[in-house]
Amino acid sequence: MTASLHPALPLFAGAMLTAFFGKKAGGMVSLAAALASVWAVSILPGDGGPALVLHPAGMALDFLRADKLAVLFAWIFTLSASLSCLFAFGRQGGPERAATLAYAGSALGAVFAGDMVTLYVFWEAMALAAVFVILAGGAEKSRAAAYRYALVHLFGGICLLAGLVLLAAKTGSTAFTAALLADGGPGSLLVLAGFLINASAFPFSAWLPDSYPESSPTGGVFLSAFTTKTAVYVLIRGFPGFDALIVVGCLMILYGLIYALRENDLRRLLSYSITNQVGFMLVGVGIGTPEALNGACALAFCHILYKSLMFMSAGSVIAATGKRKLTELGGLFSAMPLTFAATVVGAMSLSALPGTCGFVSKPMVLAATAEGHMALVWLFLEAASAGTLLYAGLAVPYFVFFGQTPGTAAAPKKPSPRREAPVAALAAMGLAALACLGIGVYPWPLYALLPFAAPEFAPFSPGRITATIELLAFAGLFFALYVPILRRRPGITLDTDFFYRMGGRFLYRLADSATGGINTAAAEMAARAAAALDRLTAQGPQKLASLAVTLFFPLLGKNACHMRDEAALAAQTWTPPVGVTLAAALFGLCLILMLVL
Amino acid sequence: MKKRPSLPASPPPAVRPPVAPQPATGRRLALRLATGLCLASLCAGLLAHGPAHFGFDGFFGFHALVGFLACAALVLVTGLAGVLLGRGEDFYDR
Numbered sequence: 001m002t003a004s005l006h007p008a009l010p011l012f013a014g015a016m017l018t019a020f021f022g023k024k025a026g027g028m029v030s031l032a033a034a035l036a037s038v039w040a041v042s043i044l045p046g047d048g049g050p051a052l053v054l055h056p057a058g059m060a061l062d063f064l065r066a067d068k069l070a071v072l073f074a075w076i077f078t079l080s081a082s083l084s085c086l087f088a089f090g091r092q093g094g095p096e097r098a099a100t101l102a103y104a105g106s107a108l109g110a111v112f113a114g115d116m117v118t119l120y121v122f123w124e125a126m127a128l129a130a131v132f133v134i135l136a137g138g139a140e141k142s143r144a145a146a147y148r149y150a151l152v153h154l155f156g157g158i159c160l161l162a163g164l165v166l167l168a169a170k171t172g173s174t175a176f177t178a179a180l181l182a183d184g185g186p187g188s189l190l191v192l193a194g195f196l197i198n199a200s201a202f203p204f205s206a207w208l209p210d211s212y213p214e215s216s217p218t219g220g221v222f223l224s225a226f227t228t229k230t231a232v233y234v235l236i237r238g239f240p241g242f243d244a245l246i247v248v249g250c251l252m253i254l255y256g257l258i259y260a261l262r263e264n265d266l267r268r269l270l271s272y273s274i275t276n277q278v279g280f281m282l283v284g285v286g287i288g289t290p291e292a293l294n295g296a297c298a299l300a301f302c303h304i305l306y307k308s309l310m311f312m313s314a315g316s317v318i319a320a321t322g323k324r325k326l327t328e329l330g331g332l333f334s335a336m337p338l339t340f341a342a343t344v345v346g347a348m349s350l351s352a353l354p355g356t357c358g359f360v361s362k363p364m365v366l367a368a369t370a371e372g373h374m375a376l377v378w379l380f381l382e383a384a385s386a387g388t389l390l391y392a393g394l395a396v397p398y399f400v401f402f403g404q405t406p407g408t409a410a411a412p413k414k415p416s417p418r419r420e421a422p423v424a425a426l427a428a429m430g431l432a433a434l435a436c437l438g439i440g441v442y443p444w445p446l447y448a449l450l451p452f453a454a455p456e457f458a459p460f461s462p463g464r465i466t467a468t469i470e471l472l473a474f475a476g477l478f479f480a481l482y483v484p485i486l487r488r489r490p491g492i493t494l495d496t497d498f499f500y501r502m503g504g505r506f507l508y509r510l511a512d513s514a515t516g517g518i519n520t521a522a523a524e525m526a527a528r529a530a531a532a533l534d535r536l537t538a539q540g541p542q543k544l545a546s547l548a549v550t551l552f553f554p555l556l557g558k559n560a561c562h563m564r565d566e567a568a569l570a571a572q573t574w575t576p577p578v579g580v581t582l583a584a585a586l587f588g589l590c591l592i593l594m595l596v597l
Numbered sequence: 598m599k600k601r602p603s604l605p606a607s608p609p610p611a612v613r614p615p616v617a618p619q620p621a622t623g624r625r626l627a628l629r630l631a632t633g634l635c636l637a638s639l640c641a642g643l644l645a646h647g648p649a650h651f652g653f654d655g656f657f658g659f660h661a662l663v664g665f666l667a668c669a670a671l672v673l674v675t676g677l678a679g680v681l682l683g684r685g686e687d688f689y690d691r
Binding site for chain 2: 257258259261262370373375378379382383384386387390391402461462463464465466467468469470471472473474475476477478479480481482483485486490491492493494495501
């Protein structure tokens with residue numbers, strides 16, 4: 001029965017096999033596994049019931065809930081995995097290939113999970129695989145970032161597990177449905193916290209720009225697609241219409257805008273952009289109408305495409321130049337024109353320019369806020385759309401491919417070896433760019449996949465197009481006018497990871513000084529005890545002998561002092577006089593006889 | 598007049614430095630392009646204004662105003678964030 005083939009299985013099989021091959025053969029295995037998972041999605045029933053349910057220990061573990069919502073995310077996850085494998089073809093080591101496939105497979109497993117236990121298992125597997133993807137970055141910073149990523153996601157996983165246990169204890173069910181999570185009790189709030197941590201919701205957002213940029217240029221493309229969008233998927237399924245998500249989404253949008261506008265590291269900038277765009281999706285989930293949820297789904301679908309494209313182009317630039325800071329990059333247009341074209345398509349899609357996939361998806365969320373009469377939220381999202389063009393839409397193509405840092409003419413940077421990305425990478429970028437543009441001009445196949453019953457969105461009304469172009473044109477004018485103040489500067493902006501990075505150090509120092517103090521005190525005590533023991537063994541017999549003789553002072557007459565000194569000396573040198581020893585022995589025997597008789 | 602001995606010619610650089618861009622020209626071009634786009638979008642807005650949802654968004658040039666002012670506000674907030682939260686590159690490595 002091919003209809004019950006879980007789309008994650010080819011990816012897991014590929015993950016087990018690919019590490020045993022060389023770079024190119026392993027790349028072929030990875031690509032074949034990803035394409036096989038696309039095929040497995042294509043043969044799934046569009047809105048089928050559970051097809052793969054196990055019943056261990058009285059629980060129903062539903063591994064394949066293939067409804068329209070899951071299938072939509074499965075499509076984009078498998079397509080994105082295929083494009084990412086093509087991009088990385090021949091450039092990944094075995095461990096990284098295995099980790100990326102396991103990561104994509106776990107994300108798919110989470111998407112198809114029909115119950116909380118299955119979801120939790122794949123959720124943690126996804127976090128674990130992502131840790132190895134980050135580790136494959138190979139640098140010391142990658143190891144530190146992977147460690148912090150693991151800590152944050154371990155915390156999120158514990159929240160999810162605690163919530164799951166509380167919910168199961170309360171309701172007796174582990175089903176993953178919105179109805180079960182709607183009670184607002186501590187169980188569902190803990191589950192929500194677990195989901196929001198993965199969605200990089202502020203203030204649990206710093207893990208994303210902290211970790212993704214430390215992966216390899218190929219690993220970052222995989223990472224950009226799955227974790228946050230899996231979180232969006234579970235929020236759509238578990239918490240549709242949860243009002244607080246609108247506020248959380250707006251905070252994420254603002255946070256992403258501010259930090260991305262200050263960020264100098266190319267992939268950190270794109271990471272902040274992920275949080276910013278996921279904020280739009282969360283606003284849609286919070287509104288909760290079918291139109292808004294469809295908007296969140298469509299935006300998640302398109303966002304994976306254009307953000308993967310931007311991570312691909314950023315990875316290509318970093319791989320070609322070895323540099324990652326905007327202040328160190330610039331003037332790459334002539335060396336990498338195709339990568340530039342891909343970057344522009346990705347950046348314009350991110351900015352929702354008409355003709356790109358962003359334009360047919362992001363306005364769905366804005367339209368839903370307008371229909372919900374949320375004037376302030378609508379105005380905020382409209383303004384944020386202009387800001388998106390400012391921080392990435394124009395900034396990334398300009399500063400990477402044209403921009404020159406001040407003082408460049410006086411002290412030209414040492415020319416770095418620059419070359420266009422490999423053919424496979426260019427092919428992946430080309431396909432992703434085509435998909436962005438194709439959906440942008442013909443979005444109806446995407447709309448047909450949307451899971452919620454709502455009137456079809458009409459993106460191409462003249463008024464909507466002119467309004468968007470007006471908004472973006474004036475944002476572009478602002479960029480052209482104020483580009484000198486928008487130029488990035490070296491340095492970092494403190495984020496919420498400050499608390500656990502510096503807090504961790506503080507705790508370490510505290511623990512170090514506390515345990516060190518105990519250690520020092522114990523050492524001093526031991527030294528004093530040893531000294532006391534030494535004194536006791538050295539002077540004890542001498543004093544004891546003196547004391548014994550002193551007891552008999554009245555009997556000894558005028559020789560008492562002399563005898564006392566002699567006894568002390570004898571005890572010190574262990575040479576007691578024979579007479580005294582015999583007397584003591586006799587006295588002892590008499591004492592024993594007295595006691596016995 | 599005594600002819601000064603000519604200095605030995607310096608050898609040509611092995612690698613030609615990259616052609617320095619002309620930022621002033623490029624920026625002027627970008628400004629003209631952006632201004633032209635803005636004017637064109639305003640003209641297009643005269644023909645087909647975007648959907649007015651709330652009343653305050655129905656006047657001519659509303660989206661232009663939002664686009665420009667949002668960017669200005671964002672830059673101001675970002676500048677403030679930079680003052681408060683900006684640190685050196687090696688902050689966590691110290």
